């Protein structure tokens with residue numbers, strides 16, 4: 001049965017003018033005009049039988065032209081019939097509903113196969129017809145795939161809002177909203193469905209450790225080792241992650257170790273390059289990796305002894321060579337020039353907070369370590385026998401090198417995937433919470449520049465290799481524009497800051513007109529969903545996830561009003577000193 005069984009006499013108005021995707025309606029029925037609302041849907045009769053154009057209302061205008069029939073005016077008294085009222089409604093066409101395509105009934109297409117004709121009748125879309133329409137759309141999305149459900153349409157609470165899980169991850173997604181608008185909950189809602197799939201593979205970068213309550217068969221938790229984990233000798237088997245320094249590229253190492261304002265910086269970089277290359281070569285020679293040896297570069301992820309490099313640098317820094325006259329000596333080429341570099345390297349090496357890199361243990365110094373790590377990152381539920389959704393807790397990584405470390409993980413994932421045979425590539429999604437911290441628009445340091453590179457590549461080329469990106473942020477204006485512009489799906493929650501709104505508005509398809517105006521007035525947990533994965537640009541009330549991220553908003557007033565409080569300050573100060581949470 002066609003859903004749109006409108007009769008001409010149901011019309012609320014007719015097409016007044018048409019301009020590519022924008023249509024002006026003249027609405028004769030005042031009652032209908034009152035019931036119309038911006039961002040609601042209307043149906044236009046198409047010139048082709050069995051097709052209906054769907055429009056999204058942008059603007060409702062009522063213009064009164066007083067005294068049109070001037071000659072009929074008696075005295076100063078304006079009669080009702082002397083006021084000509086023009087009721088104009090502006091809409092954007094968003095697609096076509098076909099009564100039937102082959103054996104399929106009520107098929108929605110996002111294309112406009114025809115444009116409406118002048119005077120074509122227009123109908124309200126509400127009540128049962130709306131529910132029928134929304135269901136038809138959902139059915140179409142769900143057909144042939146496991147559904148990804150977000151919640152319910154605000155427009156029609158009867159209809160489930162599904163999105164296309166393939167397109168959502170294929171063409172990258174953005175989840176934005178001011179703090180407390182419900183992004184983390186939305187991510188949890190999506191992830192718990194990802195985890196249900198028998199062969200899922202996704203990584204979530206959890207900066208504050210707020211996703212620890214999420215659990216279940218498909219979910220596993222990993223944590224970048226903090227000082228406490230080092231002391232307790234935790235390993236990968238305990239879900240503790242080490243990212244040894246030898247995984248870093250040369251540029252990444254320099255970003256961390258080199259002070260570019262030092263006048264000896266070029267010398268330091270040059271010597272470091274030479275010594276690291278030598279150390280990697282020595283490793284490859286002693287472990288008889290001849291093939292790798294023939295082609296390796298300084299950036300190749302090959303283990304080497306940083307201790308040996310440091311000793312060489314110290315030697316060169318103190319070296320004296322034979323002078324011009326026999327029996328005399330003079331300072332070597334690098335004598336005294338490496339002091340500050342050595343100091344920085346040594347300080348990093350001894351920093352307990354960087355233990356996950358520099359004190360990763362013998363295990364992480366093995367050649368095979370990288371493939372074990374990559375298996376953890378990229379392996380799906382089946383491959384690893386553990387959760388396909390991997391939540392990586394970065395809460396103990398110092399914030400100054402956070403971009404570098406997350407970028408490193410993303411780079412390892414992307415490059416291993418890139419080198420995997422096409423027929424063996426298993427798609428993987430990277431979900432980046434608090435993305436403004438490590439995919440920044442403006443980078444002040446080399447550290448964030450290095451991290452950003454990985455994400456820019458994934459945003460641009462990830463689709464081809466089956467690496468999907470979901471950028472999650474409360475400050476879209478501070479997230480890198482190149483990365484954002486590659487994202488084709490938007491889940492935009494309440495956004496109050498004008499700068500952030502305008503960034504999102506510019507990224508959304510401009511045919512949507514006033515849809516983005518809703519951003520500041522959305523409720524908590526409500527989102528505008530626009531893009532590839534959603535058939536219709538829609539406002540959706542996101543359902544609560546079964547397990548809530550621990551990002552709960554603190555009730556100041558209630559807590560202040562409560563009588564009993566536990567004092568945790570002394571423990572906190574001690575934890576701060578030990579760089580280790582007192583709960584451990």
Ligand SMILES: Nc1ncnc2c1ncn2[C@@H]1O[C@H](COP(=O)(O)OP(=O)(O)OP(=O)(O)O)[C@@H](O)[C@H]1O
Nearest residue numbers: 179180181182183184185474525542543551552553
């Ligand atoms: N779908 C929802 N339904 C009902 N309440 C919600 C929903 N989403 C979020 N909330 C409420 O809003 C609070 C904040 O949500 P959430 O932690 O997801 O915000 P956020 O956008 O991630 O914030 P931040 O930017 O600070 O990380 C939650 O603790 C919850 O009380």
Ligand SMILES: [Mg+2]
Nearest residue numbers: 183184185551
């Ligand atoms: Mg959050």
